[in-house]
Every structure is written in C-alpha cells, then in structure tokens.
Amino acid sequence: MKFNDRDIVSINDFSKKExxxxxxxxxxxxxxxxxxxxxxxxxxxFFEPSTRTRLSxxxxxxxxxxxxxxxxxxxxxxxxxGESLAxxxxxxxxxxxxxxxxxxxxxxxxxxxxFTDNPIINAGDGSNEHPTQxxxxxxxxxxxxxxxxGLNIGVVGDLKYGRTVHSLLLPLADFDVxxxxxxxxxxxxxxxxxxxxxxxxxxxxxxxxxxVEEVIEELDVLYVTRIQKERFAESQEYEKVAGSYKxxxxxxxxxxxxxxxxxxxxxxxxxxPEVDNSSYARYFEQSANGVAIRKxxxxxxxxxx
Amino acid sequence: xxxKELRVRKIKNGTVIDHISPGYALKVIKILEIDExxxxxxxxxxxxxxxxxxxxxxxxxxxxELxxxxxxKIALIxxxxxxxxxxxxxxxxxYDVELPRKVKDVIKCSNNNCISNTREPVAYQFEIxxxxxxxxxxxxxxxxxxxxxxxxxx
Ligand SMILES: Nc1ncnc2c1ncn2[C@@H]1O[C@H](COP(=O)(O)OP(=O)(O)O)[C@@H](O)[C@H]1O
Ligand SMILES: [Zn+2]
Numbered sequence: 186m187k188f189n190d191r192d193i194v195s196i197n198d199f200s201k202k203e204x205x206x207x208x209x210x211x212x213x214x215x216x217x218x219x220x221x222x223x224x225x226x227x228x229x230x231f232f233e234p235s236t237r238t239r240l241s242x243x244x245x246x247x248x249x250x251x252x253x254x255x256x257x258x259x260x261x262x263x264x265x266x267g268e269s270l271a272x273x274x275x276x277x278x279x280x281x282x283x284x285x286x287x288x289x290x291x292x293x294x295x296x297x298x299x300f301t302d303n304p305i306i307n308a309g310d311g312s313n314e315h316p317t318q319x320x321x322x323x324x325x326x327x328x329x330x331x332x333x334x335g336l337n338i339g340v341v342g343d344l345k346y347g348r349t350v351h352s353l354l355l356p357l358a359d360f361d362v363x364x365x366x367x368x369x370x371x372x373x374x375x376x377x378x379x380x381x382x383x384x385x386x387x388x389x390x391x392x393x394x395x396x397v398e399e400v401i402e403e404l405d406v407l408y409v410t411r412i413q414k415e416r417f418a419e420s421q422e423y424e425k426v427a428g429s430y431k432x433x434x435x436x437x438x439x440x441x442x443x444x445x446x447x448x449x450x451x452x453x454x455x456x457x458p459e460v461d462n463s464s465y466a467r468y469f470e471q472s473a474n475g476v477a478i479r480k481x482x483x484x485x486x487x488x489x490x
Numbered sequence: 491x492x493x494k495e496l497r498v499r500k501i502k503n504g505t506v507i508d509h510i511s512p513g514y515a516l517k518v519i520k521i522l523e524i525d526e527x528x529x530x531x532x533x534x535x536x537x538x539x540x541x542x543x544x545x546x547x548x549x550x551x552x553x554x555e556l557x558x559x560x561x562x563k564i565a566l567i568x569x570x571x572x573x574x575x576x577x578x579x580x581x582x583x584x585y586d587v588e589l590p591r592k593v594k595d596v597i598k599c600s601n602n603n604c605i606s607n608t609r610e611p612v613a614y615q616f617e618i619x620x621x622x623x624x625x626x627x628x629x630x631x632x633x634x635x636x637x638x639x640x641x642x643x644x
Binding site: 195196269270288290291292293295296298310311312313314377401 | 601603604605606608609610611612628629630631632633634
C-alpha cells in the first residue's frame, strides 16, 4: 500500500480496509530503524504546546532516516501575529516534504491542505480531530487483542467535549464493537455523534451508562479520559464527579482478567497510580505505540515505492 | 391568476417568492437587501393560508430577478419556497428553491473557533446533509448547523 502525498487530516478519510493496512504496517515497522526516508525533511509546525505528539513524530522520522525541522509554539505564535496560516504553510512547504500541524482552530489542517501540495498531517486542530492519536489507540487495541471486531469497549470521562474520544468512537463503531459510553449526565456524548455511532450498517450496540461499576465485568477494554474542572460551575461538584470516576484496583478486581486500561495521557488523577504496575495498564505502551503508527504513516506518504 | 387568493396586486414584471415558511418573509427581505435605501417595489404577505391548509409567506419584488446566491440563501431558511418569474403579468418560469450539494460563501460557520471565522483567505463552505429541514456541515470544522440559520447568512 502507498499513500503517495496524501493528507492525514481526518480519521474519516480512511476506509476500514485502509485503517487495517495502516495497523499492519505499524506492526511491521515497530522497533525498526531504517533509512528509507533519507534526504526527506519533516516540518513540525505547532501553534500550541505539545510534547508527546511532537517528540513522537520526531522520533518516528529519525528512525526512518529522515530529518526534522521544528517551530516551537512560541515561535509559531509570533509568526501567526503577522502572517496567515495559509502563507506560513506555503513558506514551510519550500523547506520540507511534509508538515505536521497543530493549531488551536478547528479545521486548520483541512484549510492548510488546500494551500500546499505536500502532505499535511493533522496533529490536532482545536477540539476537532487528532487522527494520529486515534490510529495509535486503534493500533494499541488491535495489537493487544489481535482482533477489534466484537470487543466490548468502555469509554469513560468527558464524552461531550473530549476530542480524542469522539474521533476514536467512529472507527471503532465501523469495526462492529460494542460500546459503553460512561459519563456524568452533563458530559454525555452529543446527539449528532450518537446518531453517527448508531448508523445502519453498524452491527455493535452502543449504551450510555453513568457508572463504571455497572459494566466493568463486561469490558475487554476500558478507555479512560479526563474530566476537566472547567466543565463545572462549582469546584465542589467537580471534585464529587471526578472522584466517582476514579479507576483503582478495587474496581478492577471485578473486571475480566485480560481487560486492558488505556488513557491518552497526560493523566491527572483519574487512574490511581497503584494500577500502573498491574497487568491491566497499557497507557504507557499506548503512548509508545504512537511512534510505530507515525512511522507507518510517514513511510506510506513519503516512502519511495 | 385573478382568484381572490391573490392578496396583493398583480405585478407586471419581477419575481414572486412563494411558499416561504410562515414568519420568514422579513428574513427573505433582508436576504434581498431590501431596506430603507433600496428602491425596489416590494409587497409582502404573511401567514396567508396556502392550498395545503398550512400557512405561508409571500414576497413579490418588481423588476428584479434573483441571483443564484440569493436563491441559495432563501433555500437555507425557507427550503420549501418557490420562485416565480413574472413577465407581462404571467408566470413565465417557476421553480422550487433547491440547495446544491455544497454552498460557498452564503452562510458563515456558527463555531467561533472555526478556521473559516479567522482572517485566513478561505471561503465559508458547507456540505448540505439534508435539504428540509436544512442541515449543513462545515467542511473545515465539521460543525453541524440546523434550525433557524438566518443570523448566520452572509
Ligand atoms: N402576475 C403576478 N403578479 C403577482 N403575483 C403573481 C402573479 N402571477 C402569479 N403570482 C403569484 O405567484 C405565486 C405562484 O403562483 P402559482 O403558479 O399559482 O403557484 P403555486 O402553485 O405554488 O401556488 C402565487 O402566490 C401567485 O399568487
Ligand atoms: Zn466551521
């Protein structure tokens, strides 16, 4: 498979078949060091702070023999005061073969892709999408469970505003998994997202729950996300809600032996540290998997044959 | 055309916008940029009973044909409207407003944080997901817009 110069803007641009092929390519390149991208330059253009995504792209590119140029968020924001993103992208196009873009505005990557022929890789556009994170999550599930179809997956946290969750759920639904959406009432998934998840050709079910206890026994995967303080008018209310969604060993005792626990990181206190050394924790592996996925993507869009 | 339902006088030449969702005539007027500075001769009928027993609004503008982006805007707020082109007192041509699959620069995105609401050199662009009731999706931020869209028309 080859994605010659294709943009990676939205996870929805990829068919289920293509997603599978990306996951397989990631498995192939994982841990390998090659020089297939020798002579190629990747530009990291981050208008918002990022450590994980930025560094994992850098590692991925370097492990394939390519070079990386980077603009930090402070440099980028000083540019953006004087210059439009459309112009910046056309300038950076002259220095590089592909641009990784993080930008606070939704739709920024899509727009940028219209101004350059070089592939744009969306590394987060406001609260919209973050497709390489989504692929990393899918890769982690696939790698750990060998098969995605038919799994029982619980997603807990802020389902209304969280971008990671939203982007992950759609492709998961395409793989016909059963989804448990676990959140406080005020952070339930939006109506239109729910409609998409329940689309006709999807064979799994989707159920909304308010507590993890209710479903923990069923789950093969529990994906935990943060509940942000800003979403609550009163901090007392926040403490109460956040506390009741905390994942600890007591809760996991009731789970299947082979349940895996995922989290996009950074974590605050939604997973108790005692869980880190258990057989369930996969969040650090998940983060490391980001390098394999990004290598696979870079090879697919920038590789020669 | 001499039936009593013709509440306002016949026009010789111009456009009749009929079957406007009740209450939306004034928004159609705004779309056509008819205001205290314009010289168009305009009649408005609101909440008149239509043949199907429902209520509708009608706007008649003399000596004017509509631009295609005006028709798109009308379709966004009154998806069942019909456009009648009048020549020499007769309906010469009549068509239903129909939204194309995509609209460009007729309505702005309601998401304040959308890249199309910045000074970037891009047009507002939407995919039409559903024509009546209207449902649009911003091609940039994927924001879905529905309901009363009149405040967002350009
Ligand atoms: N010469 C005219 N002057 C003003 N209004 C007209 C004229 N001819 C038709 N109309 C109006 O245009 C609209 C369309 O008429 P008609 O063809 O009967 O439409 P419909 O079948 O949609 O009711 C009606 O509201 C009608 O009253
Ligand atoms: Zn938008």
